[in-house]
Amino acid sequence: MDSNNIKAILFDLDNTLIETYQAGELAMQKTHELLKTSLAVDDDTIINICDKFMEKLLHQTFDPAAGRTIDEVRVRLWEDSIKESVDSCSTPSLAAQCYYMWKNSRLELLKLSPEISNLLKQLRRKYKLLLLTNGIAQTQWEKVKAAGCEGFFDRIVVGGDYAEQKPYPSIFNVCFDLLQVEPQDCIMVGDSLETDIQGGFNAQVRATVWINGAGDALPVGSVTPDYTLSTVLDLEDILAQLN
Known part of the structure; x- marks a missing residue:
């Protein structure tokens, strides 16, 4: 794989992969x-x-x-x-x-849809995948298990298990270390501007992808994502541009 290509994708869970x-x-x-x-x-x-x-x-x-x-x-x-x-x-x-x-x-x-399950399977053939979710540890791990996420990711990181959660860089550094990648090797995909997108910028990932299913306008003064999609199912289009 070209050293300039994306090597890993960090996904949020709630309202990104599952309809919480x-x-x-x-x-x-x-x-x-x-x-x-x-x-x-x-x-x-x-x-x-x-x-x-x-x-x-x-x-x-x-x-x-x-x-x-x-x-x-x-x-x-x-x-x-x-x-x-x-x-x-x-x-x-x-x-x-x-x-x-x-x-x-x-x-x-809280289940991964067949379409999202298939997307994750396809992506995992080319990229390292990590699930990064904020929240109380017990609650988020229950969601992870209920949704059947564990078989689709190389690593799963629940913010409640650590001292700091998204958007703090420290939790992203945990992810980079687990995957043995650099920030510029990764993209962050999530629905929250405050945690996922701001966190991706704070951690200096290659690109951030905002999942904006409701089609909301970008709030005044908000962090600006590199890309915006209405559904995570269109992610491969963004990856083609980045690679």
């Missing part, structure tokens, strides 16, 4: 139905409970050293969301039911 957002919405619909059969309240109250949980989830903090698992922390988020909306309800068991309904339903939906 969509799976979460469908899982929440199932949880909505569970709440509807468990509580004598109207739909607006149930929607409020679900919205409160998602808001709390967005701002959650998790410290493994605190002695609680991420599952326990998120059950508590459901418990608080229910209590804030239905004062008279005894919620601990219902909160656990809601959490595991949401979690397990979501995991069941």
Whole structure:
């Protein structure tokens, strides 16, 4: 292989290779139905409970050293969301039911599509592939296993296993060392401008590829990706240009 050619591709996971957002919405619909059969309240109250949980989830903090698992922390988020909306309800068991309904339903939906699986197989014949995903270690490894990712990548790096995550250069240096490549040998592919694309720039990879499935305009003041695609399935076109 020519020394100027791309040698490795770093992929993000959520909403790049798997439809995490969509799976979460469908899982929440199932949880909505569970709440509807468990509580004598109207739909607006149930929607409020679900919205409160998602808001709390967005701002959650998790410290493994605190002695609680991420599952326990998120059950508590459901418990608080229910209590804030239905004062008279005894919620601990219902909160656990809601959490595991949401979690397990979501995991069941997180699969690599046949098209993306085939793409990864084709790419791995020419390139080293590494999956680099941010998030709490337990949560992200559960997604990796549910999606069946392990057979498609040379290495998998979960940010929660390290001191720093994307966009910090240190986590990218871990990836380069694992693959035994230089930054300029690699491209970074992901849907997040703040973590994937900014991280790729920080790490000085050859090129960054933004997966913009929604067709959003580039925000003012944002980092500018080298390439933008509506789907990762078109990645080979970019690779042809780079090589």
